[in-house]
Amino acid sequence: MAATAITGVRVFDGAGLRGPETVVIRDGLIAAGPAPDGAEVVDGAGGALLPGLIDTHVHVSSEEHLRACAAAGVSTVLDMAAPHFEATMALKGRPGLPSLLSAGRPASGPGSMFVTTMGFPASTAVTGPGDAERFVADRVADGSDYVKIIVEDPRIPKARPLAADTVAAVVAAAHAAGLRTVAHVVSAGTLHLAVAAGVDVVTHTALTSGLDAQTQRLLADRPVAIIPTLAMMDGVARNIGGKPAMRALSLVLPALRMRYRHAEATVASFRAAGRAVLAGTDANDDPRTPFQPRHGEALHDELRRLVRAGLTPAEALRGATSLAAATFGLADRGVIEPGRRADLVLVAGDPTRDIAATRAIRGVWIGGLRCSS
Numbered sequence: 001m002a003a004t005a006i007t008g009v010r011v012f013d014g015a016g017l018r019g020p021e022t023v024v025i026r027d028g029l030i031a032a033g034p035a036p037d038g039a040e041v042v043d044g045a046g047g048a049l050l051p052g053l054i055d056t057h058v059h060v061s062s063e064e065h066l067r068a069c070a071a072a073g074v075s076t077v078l079d080m081a082a083p084h085f086e087a088t089m090a091l092k093g094r095p096g097l098p099s100l101l102s103a104g105r106p107a108s109g110p111g112s113m114f115v116t117t118m119g120f121p122a123s124t125a126v127t128g129p130g131d132a133e134r135f136v137a138d139r140v141a142d143g144s145d146y147v148k149i150i151v152e153d154p155r156i157p158k159a160r161p162l163a164a165d166t167v168a169a170v171v172a173a174a175h176a177a178g179l180r181t182v183a184h185v186v187s188a189g190t191l192h193l194a195v196a197a198g199v200d201v202v203t204h205t206a207l208t209s210g211l212d213a214q215t216q217r218l219l220a221d222r223p224v225a226i227i228p229t230l231a232m233m234d235g236v237a238r239n240i241g242g243k244p245a246m247r248a249l250s251l252v253l254p255a256l257r258m259r260y261r262h263a264e265a266t267v268a269s270f271r272a273a274g275r276a277v278l279a280g281t282d283a284n285d286d287p288r289t290p291f292q293p294r295h296g297e298a299l300h301d302e303l304r305r306l307v308r309a310g311l312t313p314a315e316a317l318r319g320a321t322s323l324a325a326a327t328f329g330l331a332d333r334g335v336i337e338p339g340r341r342a343d344l345v346l347v348a349g350d351p352t353r354d355i356a357a358t359r360a361i362r363g364v365w366i367g368g369l370r371c372s373s
């Protein structure tokens with residue numbers, strides 16, 4: 001593979017922009033300079049070079065989904081439950097397309113909507129703490145990259161939530177198998193339960209309240225990251241919270257009234273506790289979900305929302321690059337330095353000052369291959 005030299009470019013270093021300098025791509029990796037003779041030269045003047053963006057919460061089932069991510073500068077996607085399991089797993093390891101990792105099939109309670117209507121096999125229901133090792137062994141056999149656990153809100157009609165001791169047993173079994181755990185949470189109570197059970201990452205946010213002081217203290221103790229999926233929470237508040245049945249229910253039970261500001265408050269609580277806040281969109285095209293963020297472009301909206309929720313632009317960018325990679329153990333990416341994967345996005349302007357600049361894409365490289373847009 002011929003080398004590439006991106007010249008005169010300012011480089012995101014996790015805090016701000018350094019340079020201008022020349023960044024060399026060779027054999028799919030970022031290489032130490034100078035540029036070798038014959039390298040293709042890309043003029044990076046006036047631009048900023050970011051590590052390829054990592055969308056930490058997607059649902060992908062087609063090559064089109066991955067192409068849309070690539071076009072938006074997203075070079076790694078973390079699938080967070082694959083109802084079309086074979087189609088999703090077949091998309092792993094395609095050169096020139098975003099790297100795909102997947103939870104495969106998530107843990108839920110017996111009789112939950114995830115096994116009754118969302119298309120997951122009944123065997124993914126965990127019947128109790130004693131069933132946790134079996135569930136995790138099945139995921140290891142499936143090739144899951146991490147374990148997703150659905151923690152449902154017991155206040156919601158027809159919910160079939162996993163009990164706290166079952167969640168803790170799945171976490172312990174996953175950790176024993178060397179897998180990280182990601183919990184789907186939908187309220188302050190379910191978030192507290194998941195963090196207390198020892199999960200590594202929670203995804204989504206509280207929506208009917210903020211986090212209480214007890215949960216805030218727990219966050220100070222536990223190194224848990226959050227993928228808030230703010231665009232999805234906004235969609236849930238609008239599309240589920242606004243449905244006649246939920247509106248009627250929230251009149252009887254005001255505690256069930258959903259407000260987007262509680263999602264932003266959840267982000268602020270994690271930030272105040274010094275915890276990693278990661279960028280994830282919940283991009284999907286399943287009409288059964290409350291909202292369908294679009295693959296790729298939704299990550300730019302998520303970055304904007306994270307900044308509006310109180311992160312600095314550099315913090316939001318770390319949540320889509322270095323922090324995302326570190327949280328999921330992806331030591332080969334997320335930072336621009338020699339030896340890392342040449343997953344790179346060249347944008348116009350300075351996204352550490354104006355996060356909207358991430359949309360002004362001038363070039364995308366995945367594993368050193370330039371993506372045509």
Ligand SMILES: [Zn+2]
Nearest residue numbers: 057058080282
């Ligand atoms: Zn999701």
